[in-house]
Amino acid sequence: MTAEWKDIVLNGLWTNNPALVQLLGLCPLLAVTNTFINALGLGIATLLVLVVSNLTISLVKQWVTKEIRIPVFIMIIASFVTIIQLLMNAYTFGLYVSLGIFIPLIVTNCAIIGRAEAFASKNGPVESSLDGLMMGIGFTAILLLLGGAREVLGQGTLFDGAHLLFGEWARGMTVQIFEFEQQFLLAILPPGAFIGMGLIIALKNIIDAKQAEKKVKDVKSVERARVTTVN
Structure with a gap:
């Protein structure tokens, strides 16, 4: 893997994660992550749209003038x-109903439009597809982390409603981690999503700060070693 491809992968998964760093697409992210399966369904849909729209825009960019590029990009994404x-309506109808308006609202997801404008319109189809894939995986990972945590804390279960995505055979996938006499509503309702997202962002910032501090220490150690060697 070339250095450029490594940068694309690292950007999508961590450095420039659309949910954690760019803070894009937060409306559906916070709204549908009350269960792991809802989060997975929206994540897969968003990832697929990111990949194919990035690829298509990269292929047609030379024929699209600057004046009309945004409407054209939106039309491609909407298609x-x-x-x-x-x-989803045909094959996962239950999940389609559960996600509701947030499926068509993928069109207005700033993460998708942003990648189309910032990357796909300026790079080749292979790099653009990889960028869409990594950004989609990064976005989906945060959806799953938040959705799983909220479901466990709010309902005491994991993979509840798996049959909505995978079919009737998946009804037995639900894991009962612990039982509540009454559901923990804070985790299930929107305020819980805001709190959970804030904690995830804070954790990333702490990790980044520690890594930056370690790099500074490593640089100082190398400089001291050089000075000692010269003396």
């Missing part, structure tokens, strides 16, 4: 979102 929406 793929419509395809994903129809497929």
